[in-house]
Each structure stands twice: as structure tokens, then as C-alpha cells.
Amino acid sequence: MLKIAGTAAGAAGTGVGTGMAATPASAAGGAYPHPGLLHTKADLARMAAKVKAGAEPYTAGFAKLTANRHARSDYRANPQATVVRGGTGQNYATLYNDIHAAYQNALRFHVTGDGAHADTAVAILNAWSAKLTSLTGNADRFLAAGLYGYQIANAAELVRDHDGFELDRFQEMLTTVFAPLSDDFLVRHNGAVITNYWTNWDLTAMACVLATGIFCDDRTQVARAVDYFKNGEGLGAVKKAIPVVHDDGLGEWLEAGRDQGHALLGVGLMGTFCEMAWNQGIDLYGYDDNRFLKGAQYVAKWSLGGKVAYTANTRAKGAVNGWSGREAASDAASVNPDMTRPIWAMIANHYTKRRGLDASHVTRIAARSAPEGGGGDYGPNSGGYDQLGYGTLAFTRDKATAAEAGAPPAAPDVASHSGTGSGSGSGSGSKKGASEASPAASANPQGGRGEDLAATGTSDIPAWTAAGGVTALAGGLLLLRRRNRPGGRPEN
Numbered sequence: 001m002l003k004i005a006g007t008a009a010g011a012a013g014t015g016v017g018t019g020m021a022a023t024p025a026s027a028a029g030g031a032y033p034h035p036g037l038l039h040t041k042a043d044l045a046r047m048a049a050k051v052k053a054g055a056e057p058y059t060a061g062f063a064k065l066t067a068n069r070h071a072r073s074d075y076r077a078n079p080q081a082t083v084v085r086g087g088t089g090q091n092y093a094t095l096y097n098d099i100h101a102a103y104q105n106a107l108r109f110h111v112t113g114d115g116a117h118a119d120t121a122v123a124i125l126n127a128w129s130a131k132l133t134s135l136t137g138n139a140d141r142f143l144a145a146g147l148y149g150y151q152i153a154n155a156a157e158l159v160r161d162h163d164g165f166e167l168d169r170f171q172e173m174l175t176t177v178f179a180p181l182s183d184d185f186l187v188r189h190n191g192a193v194i195t196n197y198w199t200n201w202d203l204t205a206m207a208c209v210l211a212t213g214i215f216c217d218d219r220t221q222v223a224r225a226v227d228y229f230k231n232g233e234g235l236g237a238v239k240k241a242i243p244v245v246h247d248d249g250l251g252e253w254l255e256a257g258r259d260q261g262h263a264l265l266g267v268g269l270m271g272t273f274c275e276m277a278w279n280q281g282i283d284l285y286g287y288d289d290n291r292f293l294k295g296a297q298y299v300a301k302w303s304l305g306g307k308v309a310y311t312a313n314t315r316a317k318g319a320v321n322g323w324s325g326r327e328a329a330s331d332a333a334s335v336n337p338d339m340t341r342p343i344w345a346m347i348a349n350h351y352t353k354r355r356g357l358d359a360s361h362v363t364r365i366a367a368r369s370a371p372e373g374g375g376g377d378y379g380p381n382s383g384g385y386d387q388l389g390y391g392t393l394a395f396t397r398d399k400a401t402a403a404e405a406g407a408p409p410a411a412p413d414v415a416s417h418s419g420t421g422s423g424s425g426s427g428s429g430s431k432k433g434a435s436e437a438s439p440a441a442s443a444n445p446q447g448g449r450g451e452d453l454a455a456t457g458t459s460d461i462p463a464w465t466a467a468g469g470v471t472a473l474a475g476g477l478l479l480l481r482r483r484n485r486p487g488g489r490p491e492n
Helices: 039-052 058-067 092-110 113-133 141-155 169-190 198-216 219-231 260-278 287-303 344-354 360-369 392-395 412-417
Strands: 082-084 133-134 313-318 322-327 463-465 471-473
Touching: 039 058, 039 092, 039 392, 058 092, 058 392, 092 113, 092 133, 092 141, 092 287, 092 392, 113 141, 113 169, 133 169, 141 169, 141 198, 169 198, 198 219, 198 260, 198 313, 219 260, 260 287, 260 344, 287 344, 287 360, 322 392, 344 360, 344 392
Parallel strands: 082 133
Antiparallel strands: 313 322, 463 471
């Protein structure tokens, strides 16, 4: 495993050299609108009204939620003082299961008004903020901090004003356990050269820093996360994640040259980042003439079996002042059109319903993936918990009016403080490309192996049968794992 200089950067809760405050910051300029991460007050009201009215596809989405064991009000937390991801003694499954139970119960409360579900979510979150003190392990600890940091913040955002919720203590946990690791990763990248870690690593960290900043009303952290999206040196910055826009209007997703699972994860994480920013008045969906839309369209078309262009590239790997290597990608990887993650409803509804833009490939894959479930519906391994999900219920929306379609909902000072600068662009950002080709005959949802992708970063994608007989992605996180090679050099 790559080592970072010194121990401070690897220790949870220090915040040394990262710019992350050791305690929650009430930033100058006042609090952000709450709830204001993935869901706003208007979003929650819409879900409740549509389900009460028996409207589809909301009822189908809600049925996915109520069928999940994590959404039961009798769920009980199992908090740990130390969470380990990577290496020996791993116990991080306890954390992600409890986070999804808190989120699902909180969402169910807002739809039904049943206070028992809110009480359960609060009890889970309070239990963790009372006990958790550190995240450890090998480099995968950064994944734990990023993924579970943004997710637990979203769960808590839904019950932050509920009776009994320990808000101050929860903010302290976010800013001393989760966010320092994510913030430090964006600064130091675990002592690696800047391109050693693929796009997904940066995006997990970015999502955690942004979610923490919003939850804790820390405008400095929000601004830093937004700036990294636009100008970051790592591969999670939007112009590095989508380095080429082709003549057909599709934006090449860098990790399409790696494998389908990583590309789907990256699109989901970038969509999550953009949605959280949008709900605070920051339009990153539209940044650089809708660059993210072009990238999402590319991945959607490719994942459906369509032919896409890919620009050969070579990236540097290794440690700063240590071993070095290079890795080339020459073409888009093969795909399995049945592979999916619960990521598409959010993206499709933003571009087609909020903005009225063309997103034909995204719309098609969203329809095929519906109704979207959540953690526990896509297999038992950690990859099945990388997204909070339930997009069919949460993000299906009516078409916006002309007045509503032009800007995010929050006050202008939020957006201007965060330096969003570039407009959202008026074009579709996506032209309809060539017709889809036949799926690759060799595509296999299991990849021939059966390990937990979240821990290994291999191309294993265990197949799980969803209701209706569609094979769903149940692989793990599909992120880099370094193994020791002869000569002491770690391998990604």
C-alpha cells in the first residue's frame, strides 16, 4: 500500500494540513437551506403527495422502499468505535448497512408521516455519533470516508430537526471522522502521483466534503468542493473525468476505458455531487455547456450496447518520490447491457424535466432501470450500497415551467459565494448519436470471478436477479486496490 508522509494524514479526526476545521463551522453568511442535500422540502412534499394520490411511477418506487428490510422501523443499529475498510479486521459492512437503514427509514417517514420511522433513523444516527471515533484500514479507508460520509450526512439531513436528534454531536462526527480523510485525499492523494487514482476516488471524497460543508453550514468547504469539481488536479474534476467531447455531442467518460462498473459508479457519484450543489443554488449540472450531461449520455449509450468513440490515453501511476509506472487504455471496454445501478432517474429528470433538454440515451436507460431500489436491492456486497438509490420515488418530477427551468432554487448569494461563474448553457449538450449496436456477446455480469469488488477493485461483478428477472449490478465499488508486487512496488 502506498504510504503517505507522516501519520497525520492517515489518522481520522486530525484534520492536519487539510483545511478542515476540527469542529463544526457556522460559516459567515448564514446557514444553508435545510433540508438541502439530495432532497429539499419541496421534493419531500412531492413524494408524499404523489404516493398518497396513488400516482405512478411514485407508487412503484415507494413499493421498492417498503419491501427493503432496512426500511423497517424495528431496525436496530450496531455502532462501532472504529470502522475498518481494507486490510485485516474489516467491519465496514456494519456502517453501510446502518446508514442505509437510517436513510430509508427517514425517507419513509417523510412519505408516510409515520413517526416510528423517524425515531428509528434518529436512534441509528445518534448511536453512531455517540460511538464512532475513527476510520482506518489501508487506502480503502478513503473510500469509506467519502462514500459513507456523504451518505450518512444525507440520512441525517432528513431528520436534523426531529426531536431527539443530536445535531451538534453529529456535526462533530462528520467534521472529525469523515471529512478530514476526504479533504486530505483531495490534497495529498495518499502520497501518490495525481493520476494514480481513477476518477471514482476523487468523486467519493468530493461528495463527502460537499455534503459535510452543507450539513454544517460551512461555506468554505462547499466552495472548495465546487472549485475542485471545476479546477481540481485529480481525475475527479469534470474536465478530467470527461476529457473529450466528440463531434456527436457525447462526452467521453475516462473510466469507460477501464470497465463498465467503474464508469457507472462515477456517473452516479458526479450526479450526486451536482444534485447536492443544485439544491444550494449552484449549477454544476450545466457547467461547461452541460459537460456532465454529455458524459452521462456517453455512458448510457455505451452501457446499452451502443458504439462510442474512445481516445487512447496513458496515465502515470505510482508514489511521489517512489515507484512509478504507466497504464494505457486504448478503447472503451466491453459492456453488459443488463448491468445497472440506481443512478439514472436523478440525472434524467434534471436534464429533461427541470431543464427541458434532450437526454435520449439517459432517458432510455433510466426507463429500463426503473423502478430504482436502494441499498440491499443490488446484492449483499458493498457495491450494492454505493448509492442511496430510490430515484424513481425521489427524483421523478413534472416538467418545469419556463421560469423554473432557468436556475437552481436557492438564494443567489449561495451560488455567488461558491464561485460558480459559468452559466448552464442553453443547448441540449447532447445530440442524438448513431443507433445502438448489438450488445457484446462476451459481456458477463460476473466477469468470471466472485470476489467483493468494493474491497478488491477487480472486475468481478456478481450477478443478482432483481424482481422482473433483470440481472442487476451487485458488484462492489470497483475502485483501485494496490497489491504488493515483487520488488515492493504496489500495483493498482
